Amino acid sequence: MLKLVSLIAALGLFISAGAASAQNAEAGAAVFKKCKACHQIGPNAENKLGPTLNDLVGRAAGSVEDFKYGDSILAAGEKGLVWSTEELANYLEDPTKYMRAYLDDNSARSAMSFKLKKEQDRLDVVAYLTTAVTAEAADTTAPETPAETRTIDEIIADQVFTAEFLEDPANFAAGKDVWFAQCTHCHGYKAYPGKAPKLKPAKYKPEFVFKRVYKGFKKMPAWNEVYTIDEVRQVVAYIKGQGFAP
Ligand code: HEC
Ligand code: HEC
Structure with missing residues (x-):
């Protein structure tokens, strides 16, 4: 009887722990949107601006084949850095600061310019990347709106920007x-010069801005898997708007 009681108690604990982390993982799926411009997960994941993030926990830092890492993360991997949930949460707060501390070298830097400032976001996204989701359900290579049948170029060609839309x-x-969520770590006065050329909004047609943001270009990531068409159109309205400060 005692055994049964403790079994039930243990089971209860197990279930609540499971529920908590499932909750985190669910919230983490939303946070992962911020990573998707650069990272893919899932069975068809490919390296983009950043390496694939499948089976991340337990993986040596800087170990995805065919991805061209920066020197610091390679040095950290050689020194024995293996990603645990704690290390990941610390890394995501400020990758360059993390590399400097880990390597005890103030000239170390990370090629990942993105920082995830909120602790809860970091815990959630790590929970998301840790769960089995990585391997199956979350094939991030699938487009967000499966109903869309146009190609990326067709979508770009279909965009019309009226003054009414741009001035709303x-x-x-x-x-x-x-x-401010996704662009200022490369664009924006703090990031210049270096990560990206300074935008010259007066020179651009709105259709050009849409195309660059939706499809990407060289080191400018494509955002079509991250943002809906409407969201990208709104960014265009912002960049072309009065009061945008590049
Ligand atoms: C602007 C592009 C960009 C964004 C956004 C971004 N990353 Fe990265 N990430 C990179 C690059 C580039 C690297 C390679 C770092 C290096 O070589 O120093 C990297 C490396 C990593 C690594 C180390 C992987 C390894 O193989 O050792 C992890 C973990 C990681 N990113 C997680 C994330 C998560 C989680 C997010 C979202 C919260 C995110 N990244 C957002 C570009 C990005
Ligand atoms: C990882 C860094 C990075 C991030 C994040 C990023 N960009 Fe860029 N962006 C670039 C680079 C680099 C270029 C220049 C590409 C080239 O022409 O070689 C560029 C070019 C552009 C251009 C075209 C500029 C021109 O004169 O040709 C626009 C418009 C633009 N980005 C908007 C955005 C918007 C909007 C976001 C956020 C949704 C964003 N970028 C996020 C790096 C970035």
């Missing part, structure tokens, strides 16, 4: 949120 303050505001 709601579009400007929504685009501004995207800009």
Whole structure:
């Protein structure tokens, strides 16, 4: 009887722990949106601007084949860095700072310019990357709107920007949120010069901005798997809007 009681108690604990991490993982799926411009997971994942992140926990740092890492993460891998949930959460807060501390070398730097500032976001995204989701359900290579049958180039060709759309303050505001969430670590006065050329909005047609953001170009990531067409259109309204400061 005692055995049964403790078994039930243990089971209860197990279930609640499972539920908590499932919850984190679910929240983490939303956080992972911020990573998708550069990283893929799932069975068809490919290296993009960043390496694939399958089976991350337990993996040696800098060990994805065919990905061209920076020197610091390779040095960290050689020194024995293996990704655990704690190390990942620390790394994501500030990859360059992390590499400097790990290698005890102030000239170390990370090729990942993105920082995830909120602790809860870091815990959630690590939970997401740790769960089995990585291997199966979360094939991030699948487009977000399966109903879409046009190709990327067809979608780009279909865009028309009216003055009414561009001048709508709601579009400007929504685009501004995207800009500060995902663009300022390469663009934006703090990042210049280096990560990206300074934008010259007066020179661009809105259709050109849409194309560059939606499809990417060289080291500019493509955002079509991260943002909906409408969201990218809103970023265009922001960049072309009065009060955008590149
Ligand atoms: C702007 C592009 C970009 C974004 C956004 C980005 N990363 Fe990265 N990430 C990189 C690059 C580039 C590297 C390779 C770092 C190096 O070589 O120093 C990297 C490396 C990593 C590594 C080390 C992998 C390994 O093989 O050792 C992890 C873990 C990682 N990123 C997780 C994330 C997560 C989680 C997010 C979202 C919260 C994210 N990254 C967002 C570009 C990005
Ligand atoms: C990983 C760094 C990085 C991030 C993040 C990034 N960009 Fe870029 N972006 C670039 C680089 C590099 C170029 C220049 C590409 C080239 O022409 O070689 C560029 C070019 C552009 C251009 C075209 C500029 C021109 O004069 O040709 C636009 C518009 C643009 N980015 C908008 C955005 C927006 C909007 C976001 C956020 C959704 C964003 N970028 C996020 C690196 C980045």
